[in-house]
Amino acid sequence: MIDDLDRRLLNILSANARISLKELAQEAGISSPSTADRLRRLEDRGVITGFTVGINPAALGYSLQAVVRVRPMPGMLHVVEKLIQDTPEIVECDKVTGDDCFIAKLLVRDMEQLDTILDRIAERAETNTSIVKSSPVKRRLPPLGSGK
Template identity: 45%
Template sequence: MLDEVNVRLLTELHDNPRLAMSELARRVGMSAPAVTERVQRLERLGVIAGFRMEIDPAALGMPVTAIVRIRPGPGQLPKIAEAARSTPQVVECLRITGEDCFLLRIHGPSIGELEEILDRFLLYGQTTTSIVVSTPVPLRPLPVSER
């Protein structure tokens, strides 16, 4: 599935997901229709799960980022997941192993608003919050290689 051409396509798309198929084809030395078919096949197979835009939360007035671990009370797992889904400031929610069952990434405009968001989750369990001070390794693509 991941031959040399597909690896090159994925690498180029990692660098610029908005790349036009004609430009992508030029970069990998193929025709645009052939590249389009390969990209569509990678999407159908689930290798490419989607394309997304990255926005700086601070540019939208949300400079505070927090990582929150939640240890649910008995029977509260589904309620925490639903609260995370219905809270727009929660941009990521992971179900994890260990004493805590959830890990959330939350963006907010201030510590005060972060407190209000956290209060929604305190109804269902204990929270432990860490404020992000920097991001030495920003979100990056997985390494891609032939298999």
């Protein structure tokens, strides 16, 4: 489990993954060597799996986001999974229970690009597509309570 200091470090890092070790230590109220040791232990335990950068897809020309529910045709599960993995516009995908097998998030430049991608998938699966209007909750940490 994680303690209060680990929670504080994770919250600071989630707000700014580029923070220097010195600044992180200062904000957390501990020494730089202690901070480095804590981070290493969090990484070793698999709590921290990487440091990343956030981007604005619209600034890169991706004006549409779509969520696509995918239900492969019989015998096509692995083929569809490979197709999803090989489609770079699919930036995130979960394999789920229920009527659908996959829920994919796509970033595309326009409707024509979305249609092209969906046409490739539709040869092997049924799809149900929703266009994202806004994201009231961005990706965030889960509650880092005491776990009690």
